[in-house]
Amino acid sequence: MNKNIIRFFTICMLAGLVAGLPAQTTRRGTTFQLSVTANVRANVLVQSRDNRSFSPIKGTTNLNVALPAGTYTIEISAPGYPAQSRVVVMDRNRAENFTFQTQRRSAGAQLNITSNVNGARVDISGPRSISGTAPFRMELPQGSYTVSVSAPGYSSQTQTVNLQRNENLHFNLQQPLATIQVIIPNESLNRTINNAMSQISIYDNGILMNSTVFTIQPGQHTIQVRSGGFATQSTIIAEAGRTYTIRPILSLIIE
Known part of the structure; x- marks a missing residue:
């Protein structure tokens, strides 16, 4: 009779100890499925936040991996987009979708x-x-x-x-102009006339010039110097950017 009483009390004590233990919500060794997707192909890095011995998992979308229960950081990146990260608690199967926004093009x-x-x-x-x-x-x-x-x-x-x-x-691109400079030697001027230069006219292709220095377009030009009944002329092929000096000389040839 005493032995039965002892057995009864022993069973009750063991039952009380078991009842006092905290309930386990997740069985040891349980894994859950993590699915990572994105609207563009991207690189994925999964790291544990509470298990230092966990080896980071690297992959690309779409990534499917089994993970032990715990807290994890998901980092995802794609060329031309800002990187994104997210913390997830793996206490059940999870599907994480990331959306990368295309940067708006300027107008x-x-x-x-x-x-x-x-x-x-x-x-x-x-x-x-x-x-x-x-x-x-x-x-x-x-x-x-x-x-x-x-x-x-x-x-x-x-x-x-x-x-x-x-x-x-x-x-409308223009070729650089050529410059013509006409110099009348003093010894060729009629010193008996005041302002003898005013009696001399200079022509470019038959057009009267208003100065002894003027610019012309590149190409062929006939420069003529006239004074009274005398005239002399010469034809040149003017090059862009060049300056040409013309000196008419009046001289006598005695034979």
Whole structure:
């Protein structure tokens, strides 16, 4: 009889100890499924926040991996987008979706550039810098641009444009002018006349010039010096940027 009583009390004590233990919500060794997706292909890094012995998991979307219960950090990145991270508690299967926002493109407008010199070099500086040749056409972000056009044998030109809508720019490149300088030697002037130079006229291709120094377009020119009943002339092929000095000489040849 005493033995039965002892057994009864022993069983009750063991039952009380078991009842006093905390309830376990997750069985040891249980794993849960983590799914990581994104709207673009991205790199994924999963790290444990409470288990130092856990080896980080690397992969790409779409990633599916089994993880022990615990807290984890998910880091995800894609070229051209800001990186994202998220903390998750793995106490059940989880599906984590990341959305990368495409950066909004700034509004643009079309810039058309033409020139009287086909193939002239075009240099554009501004929110976007680029080079090309005329005729040039491209859509560029809105903003202020400096456009330079140049070609061998021509003076370069520059224009500034505030590109807010489609714009057309035309560059009329000019060849550098040649300079003509006519010098009348003093010994050739009639000293008996006051202001003898006023009696001398200079013509370029038949057009009267108002000065002894003037500019002309590159190319063929006939320069003529007239005074009373005398005239002398010469034809030259003027080159861009050059200065030509002409000295008419009046002399006597005695035979």
